[in-house]
Amino acid sequence: MEKTLDLKYTFTEKKDTRSGFGDGLLEAGRKNPNVVGLCADLIGSLKMGAFQKEFPERFFQVGIAEANMIGLAAGLAIGDKIPFTGTFANFSTGRVYDQIRQSVAYSDKNVKICASHAGLTLGEDGATHQILEDVGMMRMLPHMTVINPCDYNQTKAATLALVDHVGPAYLRFGRPVWPIFTPADQKFEIGKAWKMIEGKDVTIFATGHLVWEAVVAEAMLREEGIYAEVINIHTIKPFDEAAVLASIAKTGCAVSAEEHQINGGLGDSIAQSLARNSPAPLEYIGVLDSFGESGTPTQLLEKYGLNAENIVKAAKKAISRK
């Protein structure tokens, strides 16, 4: 199906976003001697091995002790280091929420919490590992920047951008190999939404892996004469409200798409913005208040309604509600 579509963005290669983080971290380490890495017994999964190898004196294996890791990172930040912590998204957030809240966010420490295996697409490990609430938790914390890039290149660019950004940040990425459809030399501006496709009938605001699904959905809609605008919200906080409102002022309705609960994520950021400024129909693509389960990434995205086909349906529904 995808092959015959006239896609506005295409790809020649697929890679996991976590590798974008690993490669970005290595480059960050070379550029800035203050960058340090910490990991809780998941160096391979987080792709932190190359950094560890090149900068052993700036890398700390913490063992399976995530709460300790967050505290250590806050301490390292007091000493002017720029710590990047690495573990799965569940153990990066829910597991250590109070440690992040008190020692990092409230204390305003320059800690970069880097989280892999976010969302459903980690697949077979199942619901214990598939966190779908992390964006909500992190975005509720004052001072916290929340970034969810869409592919390998954007994850690498975001990792590098975080080196120069001062303040607590949460960087969310994933496990599956995924199309690389954004340029390698992109400039990553934290907090600035990226209009990837211009349209007029509906705006699809997508984040993370689902930006690709939004690009596919745009082409499917266009075949039916519906012109969707696609905006890549790689930074969920600070939220680019101006870009969101400007697009909806033009299209009159929207779809949000994220690999997350509908509660507390990108969709809620948009809804809040619309309610306070100029109400318009909004359809959510996200997990409907349930846990995930084991399965392949593709099966799970389909079962939970998080793919291009469902974005198309949601877009039509949003338009019908105008």
Add this chain to the structure above:
Amino acid sequence: MEKQSIDQLKQICSQVRRDCLRMVHAVQSGHPGAALGLTEYFVALYFNEMTHDSKFKMDGKGEDMFFLSNGHVSALWYSVLARSGYFSTEELGTFRKLNSRLQGHPATHEGLPGIRIASGSLGQGLSVAIGVAQAKKIDKDDKLVYVMMGDGEQQEGQVWEAGMYAAHHKVDNLIAAIDYNGQQIDGPTAKIMDLKNLRAKWEAFGWDVIEIKKGNDIESVVNGLAEAKGLTGKGKPVMILLYTEMGYGVDFMVGTHKWHGVAPSDAELENALGQLEETLGDY
């Protein structure tokens, strides 16, 4: 269930190892290493040591109860539960697949008989097991609570919060065990985060500690469990340091962290199955 003889237990172990490998191979995901290493312990518990009923009741009143804190050992637990009658062995073929009750990590959500709490996020099971043991005490239920943890898992702080609590509250109807395989995901525990003297640590926390030095020898395990049981009811929680080898039973898997979470290829499976007799019939 009647207690099985040592010979019968050995046969069950061989079949259970086959199950684990075939399950992980079929979906090319899961954790064979610790499953193979802990086979004797699980088989001894379910087929010899525990009083339990495969007509599963969540509250487990009047039964010995087992909890798995290192949930990535799920394949082993599922095989042992199926082989002891909790559900059909055919269902093992759904492991980690969409819409299965056999989730990647144990879950209660789909109602799989035998599972009483979700696990997978490490460090939480000991606390839960202590709570269950205290409920038994309130009920004057004299059966025991068993819980399994990993050695890498000992790095989680919650384990030690629970350990301090259990001794303070004299939770002496509890037998915890640590899979002392010396390995975790990134390498040997001694290299990743040294546990140093685990026995001294648990003793200092107020536990009775015994060691099963040959955790892959079924007789040693059966005897060790009897010894542990003999220590219950004396005012202290009991800890078993269970020395196992990750990947035991398959020559190319044994003793290394490399098989913590990697599935065998077709050829590797064939090779591995060649080393394990099919004793009870593959599912």
